[in-house]
Amino acid sequence: MENVKVVIWGIGAMGSGVAKTLLKKKGVDIVGAIDIGDKVGKPLFEVLGEEFPEKENIKVGTVEEYIKPEYADIVVLCTDSFVESSFDKIKKIIENKMNVISSAEEMAYPKAQSPELTEQLDQLAKENDVTVLGTGINPGHIMDLLVLVMTGALVDVKQITSRRVNSLSPFGPAVMEEQGIGISVEEFEERKAAGKMSGHVGFAESVQMMADALGVELEHFETGMEAIVTDVDRKSPYGEAKAGSVAGVAMTAKGMVNGEEFFTMDHPQQIEPEQVGIDTGDYVIIDGTPKVNMVNSPEIEGGLGTIAMLVNMIPKVINSEAGVVTMIDLPIPHAILGDFREQIKENKKIVK
């Protein structure tokens, strides 16, 4: 079998991580890397800042160069957070008869907020016999998939609390700016009122995915966003929050079923939580039969976790039936330490 052929669209933090990870794996080749601006024309390894002596060093190019009919088995798309903004790109990949994995948070369960666009993509994917998946660490794993996997061992479920307490300290200047690290409470409230605080994208998708899998009807869904104001000065490699300013964002959501809060989502993200005695971790707490009281501490780091999911789901997407699929349709995610080709069904390979 030919090596699995991958195009990476978007060589930012996520796309670069996917590239570096794939370049260390067996039986898989990066045959295309797409970006814009001054990265175009540069050798990929130069953009990544790392050499991979056993692998081919392709050039970063344009959409026209690398999105061509059956050019690769799959395109990993790392450009957007939303269904609407990634729709045209996904459509173009599908029309060129290649599978898609998207890092867009909303693509993890696109019908939650964009049922019509999802239906269009699903039809188109089926016509072209390819598969589209959105995934990442969250949504896609820690706050939804992992919760569902634990309910598999339960005969009944009464209430679910999914909590992710994470540190923003490993992230760079873009995330510090986006999450309002160091700004005043007034500015936070202004930005929030103007719809300019993104916080966490994905609760609508996580909750709808869990509701549909469990077979419960979501009567009401709402999210909350509050500033985490620090009492002490905090400093991370790329961020700084003086006492009294914003050190992070506390994101919450709830989903009502049968008139009660069935889904409780709790996701405070901040720089240097250890400094104020907060233990970071991923928590799954389920009131059911039996009960679940699970913690992974410290939390799975968001950047690495998303890169891993994008890479590890490649064979599952190639092997899947055609259409728009989600993490509840495919076999379980797991790391791939051997040859990627051993995980691929012969009849699903595009580049023979």
Place this chain on the structure above:
Amino acid sequence: MENVKVVIWGIGAMGSGVAKTLLKKKGVDIVGAIDIGDKVGKPLFEVLGEEFPEKENIKVGTVEEYIKPEYADIVVLCTDSFVESSFDKIKKIIENKMNVISSAEEMAYPKAQSPELTEQLDQLAKENDVTVLGTGINPGHIMDLLVLVMTGALVDVKQITSRRVNSLSPFGPAVMEEQGIGISVEEFEERKAAGKMSGHVGFAESVQMMADALGVELEHFETGMEAIVTDVDRKSPYGEAKAGSVAGVAMTAKGMVNGEEFFTMDHPQQIEPEQVGIDTGDYVIIDGTPKVNMVNSPEIEGGLGTIAMLVNMIPKVINSEAGVVTMIDLPIPHAILGDFREQIKENKKIVK
């Protein structure tokens, strides 16, 4: 769509639990219950010791009565622990064109120890267009599936420790006898030497499943079994271990990859662990990028967990491609709170 039709073969502790759970669910009917001896001919609810006013109370019957061509969508087989001892039963169900879920520990990854029998069942299942799955809490979830799901968020894995520290106190007299609770150390060693201590069945299956999913070659595999000798008198509802006698069994296994212990399995099971300060729990510890340090405490109770997995995987097995499949081939397990029919693909329904 007709309700999902289920036959339960074996109305012991597991089969009774499956029956009681299914009788509380929507869109699913128990259309057959098979046992031997004096249960045959009795109404199922009498055997279960519980009434279900909205459900039909069938009679417990024989294999001949309920294993008939396309009589049900699936048969849940709760009779054996081993591939060889359940082979003829599974074969008979397949030949009658019904899907199978088996609670036999070895069926969770049957090719680990019985590749030829697995191949025969796989061929036969494909010829009859039905699916066979073995599952349960362990093997099937806590010590293998859950570990793999966590590796999905990792770009690399160096070493895996899967630990399940559980209490045998909820179990009845049969388990107390089988696990040697209260016997002397000498008797334990005699039984062990004579191959009469079963301990935990499933390490070979869990480790081979993980190795195959990750794509690593298992060079060597071995298990260990040691008596847990108590320093203090311990008493559980059905068991008693005086100080100096056996309060449980410590099961271990290791799997070597590239000359190193890659898989470490650790599963001490005993009555009243709390009495000696032991916190029970399910632990997933992975040295990788990033690391995993996860605990669910107390552990998922084995009996309930296995019953849940047998019930919750019913739709996934009905929907699956034909053949012998395992937990790494199917979509993730999750609880089912709604109507079972909503989880079934129309074209895969046997009883239309």
